[in-house]
Amino acid sequence: MTKTAAIIGGGVIGGGWAARFLLMGWDVRVFDPDPEAERKIGEVLDNARRSLPGLSDVSMPNEGQLSYHDEISDAVSGASWVQESVPERLDLKQKVYAQLMEAVADDAIIGSSTSGFKPSELQEGLSRPGLVMVAHPFNPVYLLPVIELVPTAKNSPEIVARAKEILTEVGMKPIEIKKEMDAHVADRLLEAVWREALWLVSDGIATTEEIDDIMRFGFGLRWAQMGLFETYRVAGGEAGMKHFMAQFGPCLKWPWTKLMDVPDFTDELVDLIADQSDAQSGHMSIRELERTRDDNLVAMMRALKGRDWGAGALLNQQDKRLGQPVVDITKPITTLATAIPVDWLDYNGHMTESRYLDAFARSTDRFMEIIGCDADYIATGGSYFTAETHIRHIDEAHLGQRICVETQCLLGKGKKMHLFHSMYEGDRLLATGEQVFLHVSLETRRPSAPADHIEARLVEIAEAHAKLPGPEGVGRAIKVS
Structure with a gap:
């Protein structure tokens, strides 16, 4: 079921919140009386769409629906999370909260992006103060995951736990601040x-x-x-x-x-x-600086991802929560679904050739998991080694494009495995990768028979894929005219 977040105030921070929720599959409703709000949020979304998907190595949720509303009551209708990001004036914030109290559901959570006010100041005089807490982010909200979550005694442990759960679901790192104080931590x-x-x-x-x-x-x-x-x-x-x-x-x-x-x-x-x-x-213009900042953040966080450390470990956990596509062996298996990140680009502004091999290698790793040749099996001393690879570069791939790789098993019997990967953006074929593998004993480093359950699963998939049309380009060698 689609979830709904309401954004009250669509400046730099509010726009970042809108992007974070929207790109993580939530419907987003925005209230901001600024006549330029839609343009400003649109520009933030453009930056988020080119950067946030590059942090994930699996397919992200389909983008939610974005709408703009002239009344607060319309914006918060059906919202389970309401994020207030209006200017840092206590009288203005309290006026907004008074309106929210008349419109939000009893189970809604109201987070404030305030960087200075204490939650008790925001809760003062409200009919349902337990719905309100500080949820202070960092710019850009759609990339930087940490959130200072500051509740008071008026917030029940259950609503604090649910706030952490929602923030974690959209890829953030909520840190509960134990005592409220000016400007938080x-x-x-x-x-x-x-x-x-x-x-x-x-x-x-x-x-x-x-x-x-x-x-x-x-x-x-x-x-x-x-x-x-x-x-x-x-x-x-x-x-x-x-x-x-x-x-x-x-x-x-x-x-x-x-x-x-x-x-x-x-x-x-x-x-x-x-x-x-x-x-x-x-x-440099502000937009150029923002894009440079975002590209650098994505590159650094992806480097940490490879080390499973810090912000990178958080991203790996998020990928696990997003999960892998369902396996259907009656058709080519989707073994990779991701967006092209900035560190996959070359000096021509498109995906560098080494990353095609990297993408196909990841697809092979996923296929090996599907047949049971996972980390636990490899720890017992068996694995597949690549014997030969042939890649065809058919069309360009650029930053932020969502790609998927479909894999056909052409042979799966005994020690041999023959795979054909096809990389697409939508219906557009970008590249193919044909690979032959040998099952190897990690002790002797020589070809060996796989375990029975590995071969059985591989034969099952190969027989199912034998009923499919053969992919164009199988067995193709480099043609010199």
């Missing part, structure tokens, strides 16, 4: 770095670009995959965190920081920072 950490950075620019020690370079070429890379405390644990060496604390703890008393003070926000300081920022990246 992340923005307090960011504020500390921001204050120091303002002083460093104000005092003429470093420019905005130099400070950004120190972060992105230095500790920012460590933080991206280990965070703060795990990074410092490693810095402590074999003795661990206690050694690090003992060694560097006294530094906290040294007069390094101006953390509890900020430079005066004079016109001169504002102009200085703005001019340096313009010199640093003013040659």
Whole structure:
């Protein structure tokens, strides 16, 4: 059954929420009186459609239905999740919540994107305060998964658990903050770095670009995959965190920081920072910067995915939740369904040739799982090795396109397995990959007979596929005219 989310306020954050829910298969209803809201959200969606699917190695849900509404009551009708992302004015937010109380269902969850207000302030005076909690995201919401979930005692454990379940379902990482406080956790950490950075620019020690370079070429890379405390644990060496604390703890008393003070926000300081920022990246439009940011995030998160670490481990868990297509051996088997991510592209702007082999290799791995040659079986000492591969590049594939690979088993008997992969975008054939494999003993590294249940399943599929038309191009060699 399709689920519905309502987005109240369609700015940068609200648009990101709309994209996250919509691309994860939810219907999305938007309320925003801004006459430009549809255009602005449309531009956010364009960026999300080219980036978010690239994080998944399986087929994502079909996109939900998006609609815009002139009344809050219409937008929240039937919504199980309502996300408020109106400007950071408490009086405005409380006015919105008063209207929501008259319209939302008793089992709806109302999350606020506020970065500063406490949930108790949002709940004050409401008829059903237990529906409201802080669900503070990070920009871009459609890529960055962490959510600061801040409830109060008025939120039941059941509604908090359901909020976590929904956020997890759409690929996010909810972190329940144990006690409410101004600005929650992340923005307090960011504020500390921001204050120091303002002083460093104000005092003429470093420019905005130099400070950004120190972060992105230095500790920012460590933080991206280990965070703060795990990074410092490693810095402590074999003795661990206690050694690090003992060694560097006294530094906290040294007069390094101006953390509890900020430079005066004079016109001169504002102009200085703005001019340096313009010199640093003013040659790019905001949309170009957003796309560059998104491409870099996808590439880094996919790298972490390969290591099953940090944000990458979360993405692998999400792929498992999304699952694999149902296997029907009466037709070619869909062994891969994914979108082309940025790290699959070459200098010509289309899918690089090595990734075709990678895609077909993944398809083979999936086919091996289907016949029972999975990780558990391989651990017993048997597997299939590739003996020969022939790939035909037929049409171009570009960033964000959703592709699938259909696999036919042409031979499955004894030690041999012969597969033919066809890669499509919709009905458009992009490439084919023909491969021959030998079952091998991992102990002797020589061909060997597969286990009986492996061969039986392989023969079953091969016999079913023998009734299908033979794929065009089987046995094709390179033709030189």
